[in-house]
Amino acid sequence: MDQVLEDSPLLEVRGISKRFGATQALSDVSFDLRPGEVHALMGENGAGKSTLMKIIAGTYSPDSGSIHMMGNQIVMASPRDAMTAKVGIIHQELNTFPEMSVAENLAVGNEPTTSFMLNRRKMISDAREKLERVGAVNIDPRTPIGRLSVGMQQMVEIARAVAEDVKVLVLDEPTAALSMSESKQLFGLIHQMRDRGMGLIYISHRMEEVWELADRVTVFRDGKLVGTKDMRAAGRDAVSPNDIVRMMVGRDVDDLYGREERELDKVRLEVRDLTDGGAIGPVSFDVRAGEIVTMVGLIGAGRTEVGRLLYGADKVAAGTISLDGRQIRVRNPGDAVAKGIGMLPESRKDQALFLEMSVRDNTAMSTLGAFSTFGVLNFRRMKSKVDEIFTSLRVRAASQSIESRSLSGGNQQKLVLGRLMLEKPALMILDEPTRGVDIGAKSEIYRIIKEIAATGTAVLVISSDLPEALGISDRLLVMREGRIVAEMDAQSATEEVVMEHATGVYADQNPRMTHEQP
């Protein structure tokens, strides 16, 4: 491939910005992709990578900025425009029709026909051809696609994109659900496509993959493009994974968290070899009375799943949970509440709130038994208790009878926290306690969490917000691929170190380092 062609960009975006409500998802991002390169995008959860890809794929339209394909400005108003522009995208979640055969999936929208009848034979032979082009000769086009492994289904999707002759292919975390050998096969295919002159955008959290595949790496943070490292030009040794990690996290921790010393008492929660029998666990850890322990890691690392196992929301396959020295079995969430475990779920609207019910009912929902005699509710008792909670949590609600949907996100989150406080649990699991709340409510929620810990409750937080995790916790548990890969004191930990563990850089480098040392 000649030098001139290689350096003129295939795809270029200039000055793209995108806003969702109060969140600036992307601000003034310019980025380009050359033919015959793999350009990796990295960044923490919510850094803006996916938003940019959705703009390139025509799912979102940008507020400002332009997209150029081989020098010509194009409009990406819909996924159809992306198809015309020869841009393909392989989403994290597969876009297949599971009941239909591989051949039918490959032919969707472009079925071969003989006069009016579907030409099934041609459809199958076409499918064979398309699969061959990506080297997936072992897939039978007649199998329903849902019966194939995720990796195989992904191959079929790539085959479809390649058959459409795409010039640009975006792969969003393609290895998230693949086995080792499937990943290897995928990497081979990526190399092939690159050598054919296609441009590939590769989004991944896994440093080792990026290191193996990428010609350039671009890092996003808080909706901004932080920088690009050209590994082909500079040579692989001139750039280190730590540089990338530093680019991913580099920001200041402010004093939002009001760190203070807490008295830690005896161990309240003891988890040993807990697993769901699949991708999660085995994990073992303790939480002491009055301690705030935060599970950090990338999305999909299994943090929420561990929380749900402890709470009985999902089935435990093996392992033990002990609370205050006594081993317990948690059969379901109701059982968990009865045995002293409370949980604030990840998604407030889908998993915690009853939007059409009053704020009072929402707050008291888990402890109605305590407010009733033979099942008949004592409203006065309920009212005064909820009043107490609202005062201490500073919930701003016009009255106890208004629907919870009318509250702001921060106040809604406080309702759910209030519900947990009424449960008086020994262990409180808080999954993303400040997601989608404004900065003012955030600091109030931090204060509430600390007050809860101060009463001797063991607090297990799950957070994707690293500064928050470092700011409010006593101890961090870093999870990666369903396991706890590191445990550290939050006082001395840094975002860099956490990210190294979360992305697997640390595990990669350490054997090498011991090798180098005499």
Add this chain to the structure above:
Amino acid sequence: MSSPDIAAASAVPQKTRSILAQMGFWWDKVGIFAVLVLLCIFMSIMAPYFLSIDNGLNVARSVSINAILAAGMTMIIITGGIDLSVGSILAVSGVTGVLLFVAGVPSPLALLGGVAAGALAGFINGAFVAWLALPAFIVTLGSMTYLRGIAYSLLEGQPLISSDLGYRAIGNGAVAGIPTPVVVMVVVYLVFWFILERTKFGRHVYAVGGNMEAARLAGINVKKVLLAVYTIGGAAAGLAGIIFSARVLSAQPTAGQSYELDAIAAVVLGGTSLMGGRGRVIGTLVGALIIGVLTNGLVLMNVPFFYQLIVKGVVIVIAVAIDSLRRFGKSGT
């Protein structure tokens, strides 16, 4: 606001939207009750006999069976479910009660036996909905058919007359001048109101219908709630079946056909959301009364039966439309 709402809202001109919002406000304040009052005024003008005590009691008695079915239906619909089998449960329960009495069982026990048969049928519905997580519509569509079959086969297809039925008073008697079915209906509504508004179980019913996953994660035993709700609905239908058989002094395998539709109509007229999570049993009573007043008034006005059907159907559609516009107006403001 979710994106489909936005799409729907922007499809309607601003002016129309504010009018709808105002209508919604009006609807919220005075509610379906105003419709009932207006309807009564209209009927009194059109048919003078309408506004007599006799006719009033007549209307009340004629709606009592549907109203009792609809009370149970309200609770089921609040959980986001539905019960299409209430008409068939009514038949099976009526048949069971009469057969027990004819077989020599003391009449209070025969009566309870009929109600218990209804509760059992409801329990079986609930078991499929709660434990197997099957759609209530399909489960009760099936039970509507097999229960009707059971009602027929218990009597080999023939009605069974029992003119000396021990509990006939529950259908034909009166307490202080008020027909017994009306008294029973009032008691049923007081009980349902109390359960839904004043008990822990009632809050759980709303919670399960409002957000099932959140209910589970809040520690509520969702399956138990669903099971209970269908069982209670079945028992209510069983009671309605006893009243029906007492009223006609016989076991009728064809009793209650298509009653489920009137019951659902009353619930929806009363403002209960078919999506679950929202609704009031008092609204349902008003809804049942509207249907009753309409039927009665149209008969008094000598409107032919087939026109009555048209009017009834149109009123139901309009009421539901207003209700959905009400929510639509809310989301627009």
